[in-house]
Amino acid sequence: MLPLIGDGVDRADGRKKVTGSAQYAAEFALPRLCHAVLVPAAIAKGRVADVDVAAAERMPGVIAVLCYKNVSEKLKHVPPAEPNGTSQMPGAEHMFTDRVIFFGQHVAAVVAERLEQAQHAAATLRVTYADVQPPATGLEAGLDGAKPPKSGKAKDEEADTHRGDADAAFAAAVVKVRNVYSTPHETHNPMEMHATTAAWDADGKLTLWDATQGVNSVKASVGTALGLPADGVRVIDPFVGGGFGCKGSTWPHVALTAVAARAVGRPVRMMLTRGQMFTGVGFRSPTRQTVALAADRDGRLVSVSHDSVSVSPAYAAFLETAAVTARHLYACDNAATSHRLVTVDTQVPCQMRAPGECTGVFALEVAMDELAVALDMDPVALRMKNYATKDPEDGKPFSSKSLDQCYRQAAEAFGWANRNPKPRSMVAPDGQLIGYGMATATYPANRKESAVRVIAYADGSVVVRSATQDIGTGTYTIMAQVAAAELGLPATAVRTQLGDTNMPKSGVSGGSTTAASVCTSVQLAAARLRDQLVALATAATGGPLHGVPAAGVRLDGGKLVADGGRVQNIADVVARSGGNAVECSASPEDFAGDTKAAKAFSKHSFGAVFVEVRVDPRLGTVRVPRVVAAYAAGRILNAKTARSQFLGGLVFGHGMALLEDTYTDPRTGRIVNDSLAEYLVPVHADVRDIEVIQVPETDAHVNPIGVKGVGEIGIVGAPAAIANAVYHATGWRVRDLPITPDKLL
Ligand code: MOS
Secondary structure, eight states, X not given: OOTTTBOOOOOTTHHHHHHTOSOOGGGOOOTTOEEEEEEEOSSSSEEEEEEOHHHHHTSTTEEEEEETTTOOOOOOOBOOSSTTOOOBSTXXXXXXXXXXXXXXXXXXXXXXXSHHHHHHHHHHOOEEEESOOOOOOOTGGGGGGOBOOOOXXXXXXXXXXXXXXXXXXXXXXXXXXXXXEEEOOBOOOOSSOOEEEEEEOXXXXXXXXXXXXXXXHHHHHHHHHHTOOGGXXXXXXXXXXXXXXXXXXXXXXXXXXXXXXXXXTSOEEEEOOTGGGGTSSOOBOOEEEEEEEEEOTTOOEEEEEEEEEEEEESXXXXXXXXXXXXXXXXXXXXXXXXXXXXXXXXXXXXXXXXTTHHHHHHHHHHHHHHHHHHHTOOHHHHHHHTBOSBOTTTOOBBSOOOHXXXXXXXXXXXXXXXXXXXXXXXXXXXSOEEEEEEEEEEEEOOOOOBOEEEEEETTSOEEEEEBOOOSSSSHHHHHHHHHHHHHTOOGGGEEEEESBTTSSBBOOSOTTOHHHHHHHHHHHHHHHHHHHHHHHHHHOTTSTTTTOOGGGEEEETTEEEETTSOEEEHHHHHHHTTSSEEEEEEOGGGGHHHHHHHTTSBOEEEEEEEEEEEEOTTTOOEEEEEEEEEEEOBOOSBHXXXXXXXXXXXXXXXXXXXXXXXXBOTTTOOBSOOSTTTSOOOOGGGOOEEEEEEOOOOOSSSOTTOBOOOTTTTTTTHHHHHHHHHHHHHSOOOOBSSOOGGGGO
């Protein structure tokens, strides 16, 4: 049954992407299109005293310069709709005012006939400032004033948690480690920058082509920000050149582009520059984390505590939930976690691939490595000794958990048994220090509401449609696969349509939820369509299947095949039904029972990452020649696109471990390295052998289709595994990411 599910089917959108015919948000040509370029604030805190609008408007091609002096629209910042949700349009209320609250805030937009004219006028626009004050930018400087986040509920991610008495158990323990770990301010660098094309029609309706992970959330937040009626905005986004979380929120430039288009009475295209990606949208908050672990002599954990501090501005809160994983990962009777925020004058941080998990697991899994050293115990054995067979925080059973298999299979494929546990004991013939390190990966399995329609047309074609997004993960492909499997078609016979708010409503592509959310609905809608086609065929007077018992009809290769051999094409069934199409839907209400039942379980994907590093003892450079990682994430819908997600996450983790860091000038709030020349991400030469093992796992509880999601878990664990390997290679413990050569000299 469902033979196509899991197959490594090629990407449905692959050809369009490699031939350049896939259209991104800044590639829609509209009649009378003009171009907007944003002008970022050159101060972090203060006031705009003047913008020389008149001089810029005299420049060639310039149509308008928009700023606080000439725009009366007051935009609205939309607070989070759910606990731990993110603000939409954060800071928008300050956009057309003279108040500057962070460096790089949009203080003006220049609209011109041609992009180059807008760029030139924006670059030379004279903006003067007053009341300039030094900003608070760093985590370290504000540690003394760190405050608890405003917590909605006692049991949510933001609250402090305690089970047992972690402090007392730590004090009484014989073997213990307690250290401080830090991760830097990281910046999202998807290949496609944020971009918006905005057009108003004669009836005052707005269409946005926007680079986003959530067409419906852009629709809702722009509608609210501009005070438009619910059906006043349509958002289209067929292709996204990488999301990683920054495109999961709606940022003020989206509404600003709409305001500009209305002001000039023409469609406007606006794309952030690479430099504006560092200030115009959110970032990954730096963290400072204290992890204390204690164990008995056999390595059984008796105390786990994890306290994390991150940053957020006063005008919109975001919490990097780094301490959450420590509640769930290891069996231990005494555990405590907390989060605190330092208030800064910056853009608001936001989700970045595996927000919370990848920062927190770095600290927790390096701490576990340190505990293994203190116990003189193998790091894998220590983790197996403390293996949780139910969720230690709430006692719920796991919906499925194959982490033991991940450790075993990855360790064996890697050759972990060949590791000499003594640091600095393995040296290559060329003098490079060899290190082997490992870490656990985990990420929660969640699901969002999703509506889907599946349609069979009279020409025999089948379309599956939902207002979801394919952020490069393979959504086009897996939606077609799941529908095709139910309808007995090859995957290539089903077309996926997505990325348009006129389609059935789905959620943001974030939190590794899209496959589980959308494909449960695809499966149900396609099953309904199959039953509908069979019902129509067996009821159609004069049709070849008329009167055949429905239970004996199956779909195969585009045909309905009855027991006894009678056959009818899907196209013929549709044609005889009296219309052009037969369609069926599935909606969130269909899954209310499943959602309730799943609450009884703790739902997570798991994995294990093993890496080899080579450290140059004279230069301090770290190379990663080999990675073996095993993941168990429930049902895998497409082995090929899932593998790409794991690979992408591991490469991202490599950047987090060794390269990525955003530097802010503390005097001005200016981001110093706001380009890909100076903000380093891994390139091909940094990435060598990566082996991904997909551990088969069946999950009957997580959701009806059994999918846990794979978008984020790949980055989790990789930084800790690399850091642990660097310790093994050198004997030096670096607890502060990224591990740059200066920290090893
Ligand atoms: Mo992801 S950081 O939830 O887009």
